[in-house]
Amino acid sequence: MSTVFECEYRGVRYAGLGIPAAGEPHTLHRVTDGQLRAALVGGGGPEALRAAVTEATETVEADLGDPELRFLPPLLPTGSNNALINGFMGTHRSKFDRDPEPDEEFTPPNYYIKGFGSWLRMPDEPLITPADPIWLLEEPEVALVYVNDDQGVPHYAGYTFGNDLNDIGLHLKNPWAWTPYAKLCETSLTPWLFPDPPPRQVTGRVVIEREGARAWEGPFSCGADSLYHRVDEMTDYLFSYPALRRPGLVNYLLLGADKATYHDGFRIEDGDRMVIDVTSHGVVLANTVQCGQADSGSA
Template sequence: MRLIQFEDSTGQRRVGVVEGDSIQQVNGISSTRALALAAIANGRSLLQEVKAMGTALGPEGYTGLLESGRVLAPLDHEDPAHCLISGTGLTHLGSASTRDKMHQKNVDDQATLTDTARMFQWGIDGGRPAAGKVGAQPEWFYKGDGSIVVRPNQAFQSPDFAEDAGEEPELTGLYVIGEDGKPYRVGFALGNEFSDHVMERRNYLYLAHSKLRNCSYGPELRVGVLPRHLAGTSRIWRDGQVLWEKEFLSGEDNMCHSLENLEYHHFKYTQFLRPGDVHVHFFGTATLSVADNIKTQPGDRFEVSMSEFGAPLCNTIEVAAAAFSIGEIKSL
């Protein structure tokens, strides 16, 4: 089952099940979060909850909703402050070589490459522990709250101070914290973890800065078990032509950490277990256009696709006006 959140012709939020180009609207529910909390309260799976609520054929087709920009991120929170966006790096086979390649120009900083290789090796050696055991910690970063999320087919706002506006094609895990204070995985979605790789290239300690950008995920939420091997395509379009294209791999067969281990090392922190909160966690990638010396520009269009997740995730780039200038802080 694949779910979307969308706005109907009156601007009301709806949840729908994707069936080809048709959308089956879920009765009596206006958000995936509310649907998930109802499933938790009723002791049912998400699929069982949808069946219990019932569906009705929506009056509009899926293609029209996408083209009109009315498809939302597939899971969010009405208060953006209660949606945490985070991620892990160096989790996929090949991701260390991609990171090192991105830092090649900084050849004098051998510590950067050594730390990358060392953390990646920790994942290789201990990222897949036996059942019930805790494995090696992955790299972890904070990206922002729900206010940074850009809906599918809308533009990333690249800050005027940004040195790069680069894509990161990834899978995301989408979670809701139940009233019992436990995390529940709602499903998975395609993601584009938009970042500033030129800033990060200067020094790996700038990674925290480089991640404070928009992101997008969806348009569809895949419910159920994630296939162990997944192959998708990441493309950049410019002036109606493909500027760059490459396959990206995901799923546990292509990762040095198990999903269970990544999830544990996020949710082991009690501040991430606040009932009702939403968590969106990017699982990482080994495929970046910047590693092939691609420089994006305003107007470029990213496309992240994988057949198991339905429609592709597409976003363009715009430069955002400066929201703050040095010296603007006023003393009270």
Template sequence: MRLIQYLDQNHLRVAVVESPDAVRPIAIDGGTYALARIAIDTGQPLTQVVEARLGEALTDYQQLIDEKRLLPPLTHPDPAHCLVTGTGLTHLGSADTRAAMHAKAQAAESELTDSMRMFKLGVEGGKPALGETGAQPEWFYKGDGSCVVPPEAALSVPAFAEDAGEEPELAGLYVIGDDGQPWRVGYAIGNEFSDHVTERFNYLWLAHSKLRACSFGPELLIGELPKHLEGTSRIVRSGEPLWEKPFLTGEANMAHSLANLEHHHFKYAGFRRPGDVHVHFFGTATLSFADGIQTQNGDRFEISLPEFGRPLRNPLRFEAGKATIEVKSL
């Protein structure tokens, strides 16, 4: 089962994807978040909560896309209560890309880079046995829900940015129960979107490079995630493909298990605040930046995984004028 959220006369709506062309609205106020809270509070499977509220009429999916009415498939009523985070160096092959970026900033490299050491930890201990704790992954913060851009909407590039590059990833979507228990609602295609030039200068600037917009959706996949997923990441410029590359994800292509990544995120009590939404990106090994691509204003990212229905598409919009931020004293 896959869900989308969209605007209908400025009201939040949620629907089941019936086909590539049609969605079936669900009779509920509050969207996917409200459905998840009912499932948590009543102990019912989310699919059962959805099926009990399905409407009769169908809505044209393409029309929602054309009219830019799509929303991220899970949102919190208050964006400040949505936390957007991620983990890096999780995919087989991701360390080669990262190490190559960092090696360019080093006069000589006779030993493993810190990135390769981190990756090695994951390969050796990222998939622990049930009940055991595995290696801690790299972790980063992107922002609260205000940094999330809907599918089809523009990813804004701040004027101070050095780069604007896509990161095609899976995102886990979660709601925290009233008792502090994290519940996974499902998964979505994500574009984690980062500033790779800033990161390449010095990996200690990774935190700065991640404080950017991002997007996920348009569809939320409920249920088990396939172990092996093959997708395509593409950049379109002036209506023509500029760059395209396949990417692999799913646990079969990862150094860490999803359970290990989730454990090391939610082990912090501050990330188990009742009622909060979490969007957690699981990493990638495929970047256009690694192939020398420099994006421009108006370029469009397209990330697709067949199991997730429609692709995630976002154009780029570069902001003009660097503003000096002055802090005033009271």
């Protein structure tokens, strides 16, 4: 099924199908904030998202490079900001010394809340970190998207891909207490929503560019087959918590990352450009690191 995306063009919200190509006009369908979410929770499921786009008959043509075109995180409620970025840690098989047994009892992985949906950044936007990170780590991940209906029941919309940039150096100094601080770096997502079941195989490469040159490169995998935990057990357990079933809430749920630059001894620095090429799905997510300014002190 074609990917679905939403965007703002000349101050108006639109939706489209597929992934636009640079230099080629792409058809955008005018929608309202919440129109696609309503189609999802109205009983149609992920497959209803495509129909909701094409049912919008008012259209415009826009080019990917148009400065008035800005893509949005999938299904983001821009009016209410009733959205949450959260995720799991330590989920990949590469971080365990054995494979799980087929009938092994489920043990929930570590979990974190990273911020509001409005904190998400899109491709080519800078990702801001604290002023003096210890050791930054990019994390290419699958992000599942859920929308709660008016009764608080989560409805799965599909998946996209993200970069959960964080300060692993701070985490390692005090894993039991400082991980929430380590996660206080901005996160990026691709705007392309794949309205399909969570992917089993996702593969690609990360390239870190420094001053226009390639400074590091390595492969990654982040689909369900790469995980130690089963996706349905992770999500069922998480949504057993009432706080995550607030009516209308959109959840961006990151499934964790494989080993990458840190595990190879490479340090990401201020100004580096992180390019995540999700080769298996034809998607590229690139963002530049921007270390924030030091706090000037309390007033």
